Amino acid sequence: MIPPFLGKLPLYWKVTIAIMVSTVVVLIGSYAGFVVLETQTFRKELLRDRRGFAEVTAANVSAALVFEDELTINRNLESLKGVSDIQAAYVVDKDGFVRGRYISPALPLSVERAPIDLPVDRVLGASLPGAFAVQTPVTSDGEVIGALQVRVSSERLEERVSRYQRLSVVVVLFAFAVSWILARLVANFVTVPVSKLNEAMQAVRGERDYGQRVDKRSEDELGRLSENFNAMLTEIAQRDATLEETVRERTEQLFLSTEKAKAASRAKSEFLANMSHEIRTPMNGMIGMTELLLQTEMSSRQKDLANVIMSSGVSLVTIINDILDFSKIEAGKFKLVNAPFNMREAIDDVVSLVAGAAEEKKLELVVRYHPDLPESFVGDGGRIRQVITNLVGNAVKFTEEGSVRIDVDGQVKQGKARIYLAVTDTGIGISKEKLPRIFEKFEQADGSSARRYEGTGLGLSISRSIIELAGGQLQAKSIEGEGSTFSFEVRMSVADSGVEINLPSDALEGLSVLVIDAKDQTRNVLDELVSSWGARVDTATNAKRALQIMKRSPQPDIIISDYDLPDMTGDEFCNALREDEATSRKPIVVMASPSQIGQPTRDDGLTAFVSKPYRIEPLVRAVSEAMVAAGTEQAKTLTEKGRLDEKGNATVPGKDEQDTPKAQTPAGNGLKILIAEDNRVNQLVVTNMIAGLGFEIEIADNGKIAVEKFKEERPDLIIMDVSMPEMDGLEATKAIRAYERETSFGRVPIIAATAHAMEEDKKRCREAGMDDYVAKPLRQDAILAKIKKWISEEAA
Amino acid sequence: MKGMRSDIRSGPAALRVLRGISLSLGLLFLALQPAHAQDDPGSVVLKIARFTTWPASAEFGQTFRICLRDDDPAFGRFVSLEEKTVGQKPVSLHAVPPSLLIARPCHLVYFSNGFADPQTVAGLKLRPVLTISPQPGFAMLGGVVEIGQTPGRFSIVIDRQTVIDHPLTVSAQLLAMAQEASQ
Numbered sequence: 013m014i015p016p017f018l019g020k021l022p023l024y025w026k027v028t029i030a031i032m033v034s035t036v037v038v039l040i041g042s043y044a045g046f047v048v049l050e051t052q053t054f055r056k057e058l059l060r061d062r063r064g065f066a067e068v069t070a071a072n073v074s075a076a077l078v079f080e081d082e083l084t085i086n087r088n089l090e091s092l093k094g095v096s097d098i099q100a101a102y103v104v105d106k107d108g109f110v111r112g113r114y115i116s117p118a119l120p121l122s123v124e125r126a127p128i129d130l131p132v133d134r135v136l137g138a139s140l141p142g143a144f145a146v147q148t149p150v151t152s153d154g155e156v157i158g159a160l161q162v163r164v165s166s167e168r169l170e171e172r173v174s175r176y177q178r179l180s181v182v183v184v185l186f187a188f189a190v191s192w193i194l195a196r197l198v199a200n201f202v203t204v205p206v207s208k209l210n211e212a213m214q215a216v217r218g219e220r221d222y223g224q225r226v227d228k229r230s231e232d233e234l235g236r237l238s239e240n241f242n243a244m245l246t247e248i249a250q251r252d253a254t255l256e257e258t259v260r261e262r263t264e265q266l267f268l269s270t271e272k273a274k275a276a277s278r279a280k281s282e283f284l285a286n287m288s289h290e291i292r293t294p295m296n297g298m299i300g301m302t303e304l305l306l307q308t309e310m311s312s313r314q315k316d317l318a319n320v321i322m323s324s325g326v327s328l329v330t331i332i333n334d335i336l337d338f339s340k341i342e343a344g345k346f347k348l349v350n351a352p353f354n355m356r357e358a359i360d361d362v363v364s365l366v367a368g369a370a371e372e373k374k375l376e377l378v379v380r381y382h383p384d385l386p387e388s389f390v391g392d393g394g395r396i397r398q399v400i401t402n403l404v405g406n407a408v409k410f411t412e413e414g415s416v417r418i419d420v421d422g423q424v425k426q427g428k429a430r431i432y433l434a435v436t437d438t439g440i441g442i443s444k445e446k447l448p449r450i451f452e453k454f455e456q457a458d459g460s461s462a463r464r465y466e467g468t469g470l471g472l473s474i475s476r477s478i479i480e481l482a483g484g485q486l487q488a489k490s491i492e493g494e495g496s497t498f499s500f501e502v503r504m505s506v507a508d509s510g511v512e513i514n515l516p517s518d519a520l521e522g523l524s525v526l527v528i529d530a531k532d533q534t535r536n537v538l539d540e541l542v543s544s545w546g547a548r549v550d551t552a553t554n555a556k557r558a559l560q561i562m563k564r565s566p567q568p569d570i571i572i573s574d575y576d577l578p579d580m581t582g583d584e585f586c587n588a589l590r591e592d593e594a595t596s597r598k599p600i601v602v603m604a605s606p607s608q609i610g611q612p613t614r615d616d617g618l619t620a621f622v623s624k625p626y627r628i629e630p631l632v633r634a635v636s637e638a639m640v641a642a643g644t645e646q647a648k649t650l651t652e653k654g655r656l657d658e659k660g661n662a663t664v665p666g667k668d669e670q671d672t673p674k675a676q677t678p679a680g681n682g683l684k685i686l687i688a689e690d691n692r693v694n695q696l697v698v699t700n701m702i703a704g705l706g707f708e709i710e711i712a713d714n715g716k717i718a719v720e721k722f723k724e725e726r727p728d729l730i731i732m733d734v735s736m737p738e739m740d741g742l743e744a745t746k747a748i749r750a751y752e753r754e755t756s757f758g759r760v761p762i763i764a765a766t767a768h769a770m771e772e773d774k775k776r777c778r779e780a781g782m783d784d785y786v787a788k789p790l791r792q793d794a795i796l797a798k799i800k801k802w803i804s805e806e807a808a
Numbered sequence: 809m810k811g812m813r814s815d816i817r818s819g820p821a822a823l824r825v826l827r828g829i830s831l832s833l834g835l836l837f838l839a840l841q842p843a844h845a846q847d848d849p850g851s852v853v854l855k856i857a858r859f860t861t862w863p864a865s866a867e868f869g870q871t872f873r874i875c876l877r878d879d880d881p882a883f884g885r886f887v888s889l890e891e892k893t894v895g896q897k898p899v900s901l902h903a904v905p906p907s908l909l910i911a912r913p914c915h916l917v918y919f920s921n922g923f924a925d926p927q928t929v930a931g932l933k934l935r936p937v938l939t940i941s942p943q944p945g946f947a948m949l950g951g952v953v954e955i956g957q958t959p960g961r962f963s964i965v966i967d968r969q970t971v972i973d974h975p976l977t978v979s980a981q982l983l984a985m986a987q988e989a990s991q
Binding site: 071072073074075078079080081153154 | 858894895962979981982984
């Protein structure tokens with residue numbers, strides 16, 4: 013672990029300090045070791061030498077000691093005088109008595125003139141202050157008879173140590189000097205290349221200058237590091253060059269690939285559009301012709317066969333539309349448009365569409381639209397209608413008995429609505445395994461090879477995409493064998509000037525209404541709806557109970573009854589009411605299937621028939637007119653609010669003006685209609701649809717001819733196909749409008765006949781100058797309604 | 809000692825008596841003092857023997873043989889030596905008739921003062937026998953070590969030529985204490 017203060021030091025100083033410390037420590041350590049060793053050796057040699065003297069002297073004095081001849085002993089000890097560092101010598105007998113002594117003048121006065129107490133029988137040494145004591149035994153015939161103890165001065169040793177100490181200062185200084193020089197050399201050797209390398213790296217990093225190179229100063233690791241650094245920079249420069257080239261090539265390839273993909277996508281889109289158009293055109297002919305065929309005299313078998321052709325054609329058109337939508341979603345070109353639309357009406361349209369199928373299966377088809385929820389919103393009504401159609405169509409398709417219920421609820425806050433729509437059925441349901449994949453394309457609840465139900469498997473996938481594009485989420489809950497609920501929630505703005513078909517909440521304030529229906533859901537929904545108008549509602553599940561209620565006082569003012577009552581038919585119930593004088597003048601609204609409604613001659617002014625499953629508009633109109641028939645005061649309020657006209661006919665403000673006139677046969681009276689259509693079959697279909705009505709019909713095979721014929725013939729109305737060769741309908745319309753402006757011609761109504769019935773297509777048509785549009789495949793009632801509408805306006 | 813006696817004679821009578829008593833007591837004390845080690849001839853002989861080396865030819869068994877004339881009165885004072893050793897050999901004491909001293913195997917022969925007859929000493933001169941005696945002139949007779957008569961101090965007297973020619977080796981340390989016999 014490097015201490016923090018060292019970590020901040022430059023490499024140069026780190027290396028210098030490391031080398032200096034290690035060099036000084038080694039040198040001083042070596043010197044200290046040398047001094048210790050040298051001193052020890054000197055001491056040992058000194059002692060050995062003096063011990064030798066002592067041993068010789070001890071041998072010499074042995075006889076004298078034996079014979080206690082102290083004179084001889086002292087004479088022998090005197091011989092030590094020549095040894096300068098022997099300060100004293102003592103001969104002691106084995107009892108410790110001093111038998112002889114020698115005292116050198118060099119012995120300090122402070123030192124006691126006596127031997128130290130040591131065992132006599134051993135060779136011993138002892139350190140004394142400033143001296144050593146060396147003792148050797150004196151023997152005779154192998155027997156220890158005493159000892160000679162010599163005091164040797166340690167002055168020489170101390171002098172030597174002192175000399176070494178003085179020398180150590182020089183050694184330390186020398187060590188520092190050597191280490192400093194060494195450290196400088198090594199540090200320079202290491203740090204200079206590293207610094208150069210670092211500078212080069214900073215230049216590379218900061219300026220992206222890969223041309224930087226470092227001089228190689230040695231052949232060691234640092235030299236190789238510099239060499240490798242230079243090589244690395246060269247490689248980076250080369251790689252960059254290669255990379256740029258590669259990027260350029262890849263970009264080109266990518267661009268080409270993208271262009272190819274775009275071209276392929278365009279080709280695909282064009283192909284789909286063309287295919288769609290090419291398929292729709294013969295479908296248009298087939299459906300149109302079948303419709304005309306159905307109007308001719310045919311046997312019932314022929315009629316059945318023609319109906320099959322008709323329904324098959326309609327199914328095929330639906331499939332084509334799904335495929336087209338799917339391809340648009342796949343291509344990311346699927347977009348929603350925002351325009352005001354009536355949600356309630358959209359749901360009613362869908363319900364009307366599936367009503368026949370539901371009636372065939374005897375399914376109870378119920379719409380519960382929350383009475384407080386507005387009807388007009390800003391959104392893509394066509395696509396919302398498509399989703400609801402898909403969900404309700406699936407519900408009817410996969411339900412064999414029971415009911416299909418549509419619930420619409422929501423909240424409105426500051427002009428923004430959160431709408432929740434759920435379609436619940438009592439059908440076959442979806443297995444747990446299938447449910448998570450139900451929104452995936454080509455997935456179907458009944459995916460078995462022997463499946464009973466038709467379909468492409470695209471409907472739910474498209475629906476999910478539409479809802480997601482609208483900012484919502486489509487969800488499904490299901491229990492296999494019990495039924496399913498598909499729901500979604502979307503946010504839309506409430507249309508400020510939208511049409512509200514439903515009656516105001518106080519429309520029936522003070523009135524009493526009897527609702528008769530054996531089906532609980534329908535009865536409850538009607539109860540809720542009529543209650544929301546302010547009426548007091550009584551309900552009955554059968555005619556008998558209803559008649560009992562009618563006998564009460566006060567009687568209900570209006571009766572709303574299902575045709576299919578358990579105990580009698582609608583007709584029988586009406587008769588029963590009319591036969592009783594008390595109830596004979598009570599207005600009744602009967603909800604019946606189209607086949608049960610019968611002829612208008614049955615209208616007695618008090619009985620109104622509404623197709624079931626009921627749409628809100630016919631029901632509202634029927635109830636409004638029933639109020640007039642009942643002579644209620646509330647009818648006057650409705651008139652004031654514009655919901656009834658002066659004649660007592662029900663109206664829907666803002667809607668009646670927009671509404672397409674009913675498909676009534678318009679009177680031609682020699683008016684000239686120009687039909688611009690390139691397809692012969694379609695020409696034939698349109699011609700046959702309006703033939704025999706007194707119109708003079710002109711055909712143009714393309715837009716260019718249409719413009720020419722417009723100039724020559726001055727038609728009163730033009731039905732213009734949008735897709736045509738040479739000049740399409742949009743270009744032709746623009747040319748006609750331009751000609752009208754130039755020549756001050758009156759504006760001729762141009763009705764677009766287009767298979768592209770989406771909002772964006774309508775918008776393109778309007779922008780080109782067209783006045784209206786009719787969707788392909790053409791249906792006779794639709795085209796006649798449009799002709800009537802625009803001829804009437806022209807006349808007006 | 810001579811000086812001291814003259815001082816006593818020159819003092820008053822009382823003092824003379826006192827001095828006389830003191831002198832008597834002193835003499836008595838000296839007389840009662842144990843004999844000095846150097847005064848024991850056995851001990852001295854043994855110490856000298858320890859500083860002497862015999863040639864290999866002087867192997868006379870397992871003991872160190874000390875011989876005295878059978879008529880030597882000091883024999884009794886040598887008896888205690890039989891517990892001692894010389895050169896790791898236990899000492900054995902032998903009383904030998906004078907006529908047989910030359911023939912008998914002895915490492916050491918001791919002659920008390922007056923018992924060293926020149927004939928025997930001369931006979932032993934060239935034999936590896938350490939001859940010791942306190943008899944004055946013994947060294948000159950050919951004896952190896954003559955114990956000196958220096959008062960208060962042990963001394964030995966040797967004849968250089970005898971020591972040099974003798975088969976025995978007397979240590980230099982002992983010789984360092986010796987006085988050379990004068991002619």
